[in-house]
Amino acid sequence: MTEGNIASWKVQEGDEFSAGDVLLEIETDKASMDVEAQDDGIMAKITQGDGTKGIKVGTRIGVLAEAGDDISSLEMPAEDSAAAPSPKEEASKPKPETPSESQALTSKPSPSSSADATAERSSKPSKKQTYPLLPSVEALIHQKGLSQDDLGKMTPSGPNNRLLKGDVLAYLGTISESYPTELSAKIARLSHLDLSHITLAKPPPKPEKKAEAVPGPVLEKPSQVAVPVSMRSVIEVQERVQRTLGVFVPLSTFIARASDVANGNLPRSKTYTPSADELFNQVLGLDNTSSTAGARGTFFPQITPPPTSAPTIQSVKAPVKRADIVDILSGTTKRTTPVLAAKTAPGMSSSVNVFSVEVPKGDEKRAQVFLDRVKTVLEGEPGSLVL
Known part of the structure; x- marks a missing residue:
């Protein structure tokens, strides 16, 4: 980090604070962080007030x-x-080239000049080196038989004061x-990629x-489940109720109650x-204690006569004997109450009819159970539907 911005101060001039309190919030190009107090004060x-941008490291922001x-x-x-220039600024500034350096670049060092350079370097104060050494540097030192004292006389030119192989060869x-110094400056200069001339x-x-035409949803064709049901028992019960009680119960009432x-x-x-209450009962395990494991349906059958229905047998009616007025007055003839004859619903046979239900795919089993129950009640116990 070489510079930063002040987002906001959390304390004002004259405010007291304790150790651990947040004094201010600073921002960098990568993150935001809080600065906490180390002691009471x-x-x-x-x-430097709130919102100050581009504050160099080392600049006073408060007392x-x-x-x-x-x-x-x-x-x-x-x-x-003033704050010291950042390493990037130092690397970007061109170093003045001295006559001795230019001469060293243009001419090869002679043995005598190399010896003088070694003596001159030994007289210069060496920088504190970074350890451990690089493997290539350590191998070169062992190869040349250099001691620890010789390492202290070498001037490191690598990043973070690290000794390079070129420093050993220059020594x-x-x-x-x-x-080594010129090479480090060149690497630092080339490491910065200039993209100012590039356009997107x-x-x-x-x-x-x-x-594109969006195809509509394909509707599945519903399935149809059908069961033949005999209506003989229902008609017999209907006639019996009419004879004994004098009440006419239509066939639609029997079918509705059976459904x-x-x-x-x-x-x-x-x-x-499942509903929210059913899901809650499943979590608590209460669904296992319920005696009703199924659900109530809403089916109602469609009734059609069989395609090739057998001809119905019409009973021959006996001729009705008309009573004479003399017989009525003498009491030899009893007066009878007319009884309404049972009639089947239009479009329904008096013997066997087809009960059918249309259901979506996958619900054929439910429809089959429903129709089997209707068949059992209408053919076996139709009298229980009116009692």
């Missing part, structure tokens, strides 16, 4: 006082020197003394999309979605 002066100090009587310290006089290419024109009985506790549909 007072904010005496803020020199802190110790806890209990009278900031009105404090003298502000003198401004520190031995094999190459020019200025070669225009994106290619997008091809026009042709409007209501058959719809109870059917298997669940393939497309059934």
Whole structure:
């Protein structure tokens, strides 16, 4: 980090703070972070306010006082020197070329000049080197038989004061003394990629999309389940109720009540979605204690006569004997109450009819169970539907 921005101060001038309190928030080109106080104190002066951009590292942004100090009587310290230039700025500045360096570049070093350069380097103060050494440098040192004292006399030119192989060769006089430094400056200069002259290419024109017809959803054809049901028992019960009670119960009442009985506790549909209460009961395990494992249906059969229905047998009616007025007055003839004859519904046979139900794909089993129940009730116990 070489510079940063001040997002905002969390304390104002004259505010007291404790160790761990956030003083301000700074921003870099990569992240934002909070600056916490190391000790208790007072904010005496803020020199760089909120939103200040491009503050170099080392620039004063504020002055802190110790806890209990009278900031009105404090003298502000003198401004520190300007921040040192960043390594990137140093590398970008061209170094002045001295006559000795230019001469070293144009002419090869002679043995005598190499010896003088070695002696001159030994007189210069060496920088603190970074350890451990690179494998190539360590191998060269062992090969040349150099000691630890010789390493202290070498001037490192690598990044972070790391000793390079060229520094060892320059110390031995094999190459020019200025070669490692010039090579490091060249690498630093070439490591910066200049993209100022590059312009972004225009994106290619997008091809026009042709409007495609979106196919509609394909509707599945429903399945039809049919069961033959005999209506003889129902007609007999209908006639018996009419003779004994004098009440006419239409066949539609028998069919509606049979459908209501058959719809109870059917298997669940393939497309059934459980409700929130049912899901909650499943989590608690209460669904296993329920006696009704199925669901109630809403089926109602469609009734059609068989395609080739057998001809119905018409009973021959006996001639009705008309009573004479004398017989009625004498009491020899009893007066009878007329009874309404049972009639089948239009479009329905008095013997066998086809009960059918249309259901979606996958629900054929539910429809078959429903129709079997209707058949069982109408053919076996139709009297239970009117009692």
